[in-house]
Amino acid sequence: MTDDALKRLMCLGCGFSYDEALGLPEHGLPPGTRWRDIPADWVCPDCGTPKSRFEMVEIPYAIGQPAARAVA
Amino acid sequence: MTNSFVLRADERGYNKILSTGATASYVGGHPDAFITRFSSFNFGDYQDGRPGFGRIRVFGDEAFHHPGCSYNMHPHHNFIICAFVLEGKLTHINTLGGLEELGPGDYYAFSAGSGGLHEELNRHVEPMRAIYLWLLPDHLLLPPSYTRGHFDAAAGLNRITLLIGDDAGAIPIAQDARVSRLVSDVPRSFRYRPRSTGHGIYAFVIDGTLRCDGATLKRRDSTAVWGADEIICETGRGDTDVLFVETIM
Numbered sequence: 001m002t003d004d005a006l007k008r009l010m011c012l013g014c015g016f017s018y019d020e021a022l023g024l025p026e027h028g029l030p031p032g033t034r035w036r037d038i039p040a041d042w043v044c045p046d047c048g049t050p051k052s053r054f055e056m057v058e059i060p061y062a063i064g065q066p067a068a069r070a071v072a
Numbered sequence: 073m074t075n076s077f078v079l080r081a082d083e084r085g086y087n088k089i090l091s092t093g094a095t096a097s098y099v100g101g102h103p104d105a106f107i108t109r110f111s112s113f114n115f116g117d118y119q120d121g122r123p124g125f126g127r128i129r130v131f132g133d134e135a136f137h138h139p140g141c142s143y144n145m146h147p148h149h150n151f152i153i154c155a156f157v158l159e160g161k162l163t164h165i166n167t168l169g170g171l172e173e174l175g176p177g178d179y180y181a182f183s184a185g186s187g188g189l190h191e192e193l194n195r196h197v198e199p200m201r202a203i204y205l206w207l208l209p210d211h212l213l214l215p216p217s218y219t220r221g222h223f224d225a226a227a228g229l230n231r232i233t234l235l236i237g238d239d240a241g242a243i244p245i246a247q248d249a250r251v252s253r254l255v256s257d258v259p260r261s262f263r264y265r266p267r268s269t270g271h272g273i274y275a276f277v278i279d280g281t282l283r284c285d286g287a288t289l290k291r292r293d294s295t296a297v298w299g300a301d302e303i304i305c306e307t308g309r310g311d312t313d314v315l316f317v318e319t320i321m
C-alpha cells in the first residue's frame with residue numbers, strides 16, 4: 001500500500017467511520033475527499049468529536065458493506 | 073521479548089460529568105445526577121495518557137450517581153462496547169430492542185457495527201458502578217448485535233473464568249480479544265497463558281491486591297504485559313477481583 005492509498009478513519013468518540021473513497025456527500029464531502037483536505041475544525045457528524053480524535057484504521061469491511069453509499 | 077507497563081489508580085484520567093450546563097444533553101438526571109469516570113486510556117477530553125492497548129480503546133471505571141443518572145440515548149458505529157456491572161443496577165436500552173436491568177456480575181457486549189444507539193441509566197439511589205470496555209472490531213459496519221452474560225462469583229471462585237471470547241459459555245465478539253474475570257478469597261498463584269506471544273494482557277484490579285509480572289497492584293491499579301508466553305498472578309489475602317483483557321497486539 002502506498003502512502004497515497006485511500007484511507008479509512010474511525011471516530012474515537014463514537015466509532016463513526018470515514019472512508020476517503022466514499023466521502024460524506026450528505027455532509028458536503030464528495031467521494032475521494034482526502035482526510036488532510038477536511039478542515040481542522042471539522043467534527044464528527046454523529047457525536048461532535050474533533051477531527052484530531054479520529055484514528056486511521058486498516059480494518060476491512062464486513063461482507064456486503066459499505067452497502068448504502070456504494071450506490072451513491 | 074516481554075514488555076509491560078503499570079498504571080496506578082491515581083494516574084488515570086478523571087472526569088466528573090454533570091447533568092447540568094454544557095453536558096446536560098449528554099448526561100441525564102438533571103440537576104443532581106453526575107457521572108464519574110476514570111479512564112485508563114485517552115478518551116474524550118482526557119488525552120494525556122496512552123491511546124489504548126492492542127484493540128482496546130476505552131477502559132472506563134465509571135459511577136452513575138443519583139436516580140435518573142444516565143448517558144442519554146446516543147449513536148455508535150463499529151465499536152464493541154462491553155459493560156461489567158460491579159455495584160448497583162444498570163438499565164441498558166438499545167436500538168436492537170434490548171431493555172433490561174443488569175446487576176452485579178451481569179455484563180453485556182453491544183457491537184454497534186453498522187449503527188446502533190444505546191442509553192445507560194441508573195434508576196436508583198444507590199450508585200451504579202461499572203467497567204466500560206470498548207474494542208475495535210475486526211470488520212467495519214458489521215450487523216449490530218447485543219448479548220448479555222452473567223458471572224457467578226461463587227461458582228467461579230479461585231479460577232479464571234472467560235466472560236467474552238470464543239469458548240463455550242462466553243459471549244463471542246468479532247475481534248481477537250477475550251475478557252476474563254478472577255475472584256479469589258485466598259492467596260494463590262494463577263497462570264494466564266495468552267493465545268500467542270502476539271497477544272497482550274491488560275489486567276485491572278477491581279478489588280484487593282495482585283502481584284502480577286513483578287508488580288504489586290492494589291485496588292484499581294492495572295498492568296499490561298505483551299510478548300510473553302504466560303503471566304503469573306498471585307492474589308493477596310482477602311478478596312481479590314481482577315478483570316483480564318487479552319487482545320491481539
Ligand SMILES: [Zn+2]
Pocket residue numbers: 011012013014015016044045046047048049
Ligand atoms: Zn463520533
